[in-house]
Amino acid sequence: MKRVLPASLAALAIVGLLAALAAIFTAPGEGQKSWRGGTLRVGYAEEYPFAFRDGPGRVTGEAPETARIVLENLGITDVQWVLADFSSLISRLEEGDIDMIAAGMFATPERARRIDFSLPTVQVGQGLLVRAGNPKGLSSYDDPARRPDVTLAVLAGSVEQDYLKGLGVPEAQLFVVPDPATGVAAVTAGRADGLALTAPTVNLLARDSDGQCQAADPFTGPLTDGRERKGQSAFGFRKADAALRERINGELRQFIGSPRHLELIGAFGFTAKDLPGATAP
Numbered sequence: 548m549k550r551v552l553p554a555s556l557a558a559l560a561i562v563g564l565l566a567a568l569a570a571i572f573t574a575p576g577e578g579q580k581s582w583r584g585g586t587l588r589v590g591y592a593e594e595y596p597f598a599f600r601d602g603p604g605r606v607t608g609e610a611p612e613t614a615r616i617v618l619e620n621l622g623i624t625d626v627q628w629v630l631a632d633f634s635s636l637i638s639r640l641e642e643g644d645i646d647m648i649a650a651g652m653f654a655t656p657e658r659a660r661r662i663d664f665s666l667p668t669v670q671v672g673q674g675l676l677v678r679a680g681n682p683k684g685l686s687s688y689d690d691p692a693r694r695p696d697v698t699l700a701v702l703a704g705s706v707e708q709d710y711l712k713g714l715g716v717p718e719a720q721l722f723v724v725p726d727p728a729t730g731v732a733a734v735t736a737g738r739a740d741g742l743a744l745t746a747p748t749v750n751l752l753a754r755d756s757d758g759q760c761q762a763a764d765p766f767t768g769p770l771t772d773g774r775e776r777k778g779q780s781a782f783g784f785r786k787a788d789a790a791l792r793e794r795i796n797g798e799l800r801q802f803i804g805s806p807r808h809l810e811l812i813g814a815f816g817f818t819a820k821d822l823p824g825a826t827a828p
Contacts, residue, residue, distance in 0.1 A: 581787040582646040586625045589614060590645035592633035593726050594702075594744070595751050596815035597651025597780065600630075609815045610649040613668050614782060616811070617798040632725045634704030637661055640785055647791075648783030651745075653706045655778075663786050666799045667779035667823035669812060673707065673768035674749030675699075676734060676742040676760050683740050687767040691716045691740075698722050700730040700739035706778055707743035710769050727752060735759045745778070747816050779823050 591598040591611060598608040606628040618626060629645050636648050640662055654664035677685055683697060688707075691697040692714045700722040701708040711721060722739040724730045730742040731752055741763065742749070753762045769776040784792045802808050804822050812821070 580643050581785060582791055586627050587618065587623055587647060588627045588629050588645045589647045589649050590629045590631050590636050590639055591648070591650045592631055592636060593728070594633065594651060594748055595727070596747055596817070597745075598649060608651070609669060609812050609817060610651045610780065610782070612811055612815075613802070613808070614647070614649040616807075617795055617802060620798050620802075621794055633702050634725070637704075637783065640783060646785075646788065650783075651780045652783055653778035654781040655706060655709070657709070658783075662783045663789065663792055665782040665784070665792055666796050666803065667781045668799070668803060669817055669821045670777050670779050670823040671745045671747055671817075671821055672775050672777050673710070673766075674744060674746035675763040675766055676731065676744065676749045676752050677740065677763050678734055678737075679759055679761055681761065681763055685741050685763050686765055688714055688716075688743060688769055689767075691720045695720065697741075698739050700724050700733045700742040702726065702730065702744070705744075710776075711743065714769075731756065731760065747821075751816065 589611070591606060591608075593599050596608055598606065598610045601607050611628070615626070618624070629639075631639055631645070633650065633652075636645075636650060636652065637658060639645050640648055648662075651669075652658070654667065658664070673688070675685060675688070677683070683690075685697065688699075688711055691699050691711065695717075698720045699711060699716070701711060701724070703723050703725055708721065708723070722733055724733060727742070727744060727748060730739070730744070733739040734742050735756070742752070744752070746762075746768075749762045753760050782792075782795060809819060
């Protein structure tokens with residue numbers, strides 16, 4: 548026993564040393580399950596006007612620009628923007644590849660079981676992009692549930708996908724795409740009869756389609772108790788990062804609805820009617 552004990556202690560010491568070295572040399576994002584200061588990696592997905600890259604390649608949009616101001620007010624200026632498919636953002640946050648989501652993501656009960664959300668930054672309704680002339684006369688998300696000849700494109704992991712499934716639309720009538728650009732291509736090519744997205748995004752996609760597409764008008768969005776259902780966009784965080792979320796919420800309480808905020812979101816087509824309530828999702 549006298550010879551075994553020192554050997555065991557030595558082995559434990561070596562294991563401890565290796566674990567410490569692994570922690571030191573682990574690259575950011577490899578198993579990091581809470582933000583420890585330093586570079587803040589913010590994930591986003593391309594969806595104008597919520598988050599996108601402008602001509603020079605700068606990440607901009609309602610969510611990134613709001614995040615920049617709030618983070619700067621907190622003294623967090625070392626920010627790395629990480630592009631991802633919308634459907635992978637929550638998984639990448641959970642896995643430690645990113646520390647925060649700023650993508651115009653709606654705070655929903657299903658998502659809130661996996662991650663935490665900040666106070667909402669904007670509140671918007673739904674829309675439907677169709678080919679010019681709206682050849683199938685689409686006017687609501689109920690149409691494909693009633694008509695087997697209608698196929699709608701949806702972003703993978705989006706609330707629109709959930710809305711349509713909840714209305715009883717069969718999987719075979721949903722054309723799942725990774726991003727809005729692919730959805731527009733599906734509509735213009737006739738692979739899908741429409742693209743279900745938020746109203747601001749649909750309006751801007753229609754504007755930039757060179758006359759090939761339009762926003763369905765009239766259009767009735769999903770209803771709850773007879774009123775249009777609106778989604779609240781918010782930043783996403785790991786549940787282990789409650790302290791970071793609360794610091795950001797403190798800034799959002801001061802910023803959302805201020806003249807500076809209204810000017811900022813106005814550049815992306817939002818107005819005072821798109822302001823959310825001041826309660827957390």
